[in-house]
Amino acid sequence: MDKLFGWLFGSQPKTTEKAMDIANTAPLTEEQLKTIVSNQNPHFDLQQLVSAAGQSVGKQRELNEDSLLAITSTMAGNSGNLPFGLYVVADGMGGHQFGEVASNAAIRTVAGYIMKKFHPYLFQVKSEPMDESFQELMSAAVNEAQRIIQREAPGSGTTLTAALVIGQQITIAHVGDSRAYFVYPDGRLETITRDHSLVQRLQELGHITPEEAENYPHRNVLYKALGQGDILDPEIFTLAFPQPGTLMICSDGMWGVVAEQDIIRAINEAPNLQRACQNLVTAANTAGGPDNISVVLAQLIG
Amino acid sequence: MSNHEGQTIIYLIRRTPLETRLFPELSDDDKGEENVVAKSQLQAGAILAKRYAIQEVVGLGGMGSVYRARDMHFPNVTKLVAVKEMINSAPDPLVRETIVQNFEREANLLATLHHPSIPKIYDYFTLESRSYLVLEFIHGKDMEAVINETNGFLPEEQVLTWAIDLCDVLDYLHKHQPDPIIFRDMKPSNVMINSNGDVMLVDFGIAKAFQSGIKGTMIGTEGYSPPEQYRGEATQAADIYSLGATLHHALTRRDPRLEPPFSFAERPIRRINPAVSPELETIVNQALEYEPANRFKSASEMRDALTSVARKTGMLVRMGPKTGPIKSEGIKPLWKFKCEDEIRGTPAIHQGTLYIGCYDHNLYALDASEGKFQWKYPTDGGIVSRPIIVDGNIIVGSEDKRLHVVSSRSGKVVWTYYTDGPVRSSPSIAEGHIFFGSDDNHLHAVNLNTGRMAWRFESADAIRSTPFVMSEMVYFGCESGDYYAINFRGEMKWRFRSKRAVTASTVGTGQAIYFTSVDGTLYALDPRNGWVIWRFRLGKSSISTPCIADDLIVVGSADGFIYAVEAKNSKEAWRFRTEHQVNGSPVLYKDSIYCGSVDGSLYCLEYRTGRLRWKFGTEGAITGTPLVFDDVVYIGSTDHHIYALLA
Known part of the structure; x- marks a missing residue:
């Protein structure tokens, strides 16, 4: 029976551990380790973009004022199939139902604007080269959203963190305190956006420490939001997609609640992105779920 | 409310x-x-x-x-x-x-x-x-409108006059009896400039009652408010800060509402507007101190400081701004060497010898340490391109339509290669081949050993840019504005069109390639597929090749500026004004940018800030690119000289 179980479940003879201790085996080289690791990971010879998303109203709110959009595709073209992705998280505010209107309008306007521009490249046989750069496109989309929100929900506001992925380029448009991260398989996490919040600004200036920031009374004050102010100046920048690595965009219902270490673990230990999203949302709710939760994950594989 | x-x-x-x-x-x-x-x-x-x-x-x-x-x-x-x-x-x-x-x-x-x-x-x-x-009723405009409608910067003495008057009225308010009045909303749009040019403070409507209500309600107005206003404090020091912010805006034209809060220190006034006197900058900086205690104690103290600046800088009898931290006379070249005609090209250095082409048809070899003549090799046309050295051979293109390969030891020809047009593009070498463009509308790939053509690629117009080789791809633009990415077999992978000629060469990283066009744009493209990541508008056309300095892209333009643009977000980090077109290309060495201008000077700038370290004047326009090697800068000028300077 022992043998049978051992065969079925791969349990090892009891003596192995001892033998391992004294065994003097040749260590694997870095190269060999890399090959083994990469063989375990999914691989495509043409690069593929994959994504997953998760949302929850949280445990303490009745309304969901977050909005989320995730589109993943490839653009067929002469120089191969180019990964195409558009991921947007918006966290509405304003203290009443207008927060929801604002985040909704932001998502629809930004995504609508960009998809219209890419329509010829995704769905038409003939297309002229685009006469705008990625960054100009994102800027125009955000300004359009600003105009629409001021018209449709005057006085309200929303955060907006949008990522346009074309090939290996990620172009981010960012206003407010939703965040974009790169999470690497070696356990590093890099915040690639900067919160437009008072508490963040005071930390940047060195007037309060990260510890003081945790308990700062005005943690929820933003100095920049979509829909607010005469002049909007979104942060727009382009980075290379981390390979290997995961792009994560989330609202503060996620990053403000779940510790960085837990975020990293949830992503790196999950068998796939869908499960990783599920784990992240569960973690935020387990921690009390004080706010709406939105998260998008994307990876470029190959 | x-x-x-x-x-x-x-x-x-x-x-x-x-x-x-x-x-x-x-x-x-x-x-x-x-x-x-x-x-x-x-x-x-x-x-x-x-x-x-x-x-x-x-x-x-x-x-x-x-x-x-x-x-x-x-x-x-x-x-x-x-x-x-x-x-x-x-x-x-x-x-x-x-x-x-x-x-x-x-x-x-x-x-x-x-x-x-x-x-x-x-x-x-x-x-x-x-x-x-x-x-x-005040006949006039508010200061914000005045700032926006002014081309360039407002004169310092004008801002100084306003500043003194604003201190005066703030002082009056702060000394009001029985209670001092805090204006709390000092900003350009609340300052009217009447038809006499005098300032008038408008909008006394901000009432404390509205702001000291529920904690965490509104805690400040845009951009001009001091940090302590977030804690609900409004003191005289707050008005002084806001006045400082107002003056900073007026002097720099940078609207603080578009910047992160309390970031004035990140935009030093004189870096943006060097015409402002250091004395006035110091005063504005003190008004903008983060801690209220470090600002002026009162508006009258600030007014006195401003008045003394006005006296010192001769507000009414305006003194010119002090320019240039170091005079060019202070710099002596290590050596100079005179050719027989203009030098418009760029030198190369190899094993202690400097090689440079000249309009006098010759390729010169000079001893790099002393500038002593070693040999010259005559071609049948002017040389504007940069030589390249491989295996002891110097390779250079000439107006005589040929690519010349010359032995570095003897200065004698090894072989030449004919094209059907002048060769103004500098050669690049990769995988045993020489890549270069010609005015015959072709990019030529020539075998380095045999001197035979491997292939040539036909473009829409003359190619004067230097091919940029990266990851088995060759990138170059041509005079029609077409820009190509071709592989090592001469097959086009993608093509991009700019509106005017791409004469400048490309630089790049795995993430992006950068080049300028005569259409006045600095482009960042994805090297794999040619999609445009960003575009940056220069003041005028450009034939200057960009230089990558950490996360900055530095480039010159015919508008006379040297620009530094952030690679990540295409925002301008700094710009430096020269006195004429910048057609040469900047280079980075250690933490300095070296760049020549048609005004005849070679400039050395601190690369993070664009601050001038020194400049060196020559007798003619500089259109070539400097070469910096072992702490020595080599630069050719149209005054027929090549100079060696300590970097």
């Missing part, structure tokens, strides 16, 4: 579970009221209170309009007044009452003030749900 005119409060409070109902009124009501206002504005010709004939709307605020009106009690003269209206439509009676009290507070406050920079109040009254203030 504040009556900031035409302004939206940009500080928003994020909702937390416990604070659900605290804040919507502020910004919502501002917006909501605007609609009401638009619908119920007084029309021109309307007579208010049987006395004020409305002429036109001159301003729009959150709570009502501001009109220009004529006072009919003076039938024989035209006496103009400003009528400031406040429509009180708050549904809550307590709020309504507070609004009226606040309005009367402003009226009573103004009635007690007598200062040339404060508008006189003539009257106030309430009609049903509307209250009106009748004020002195």
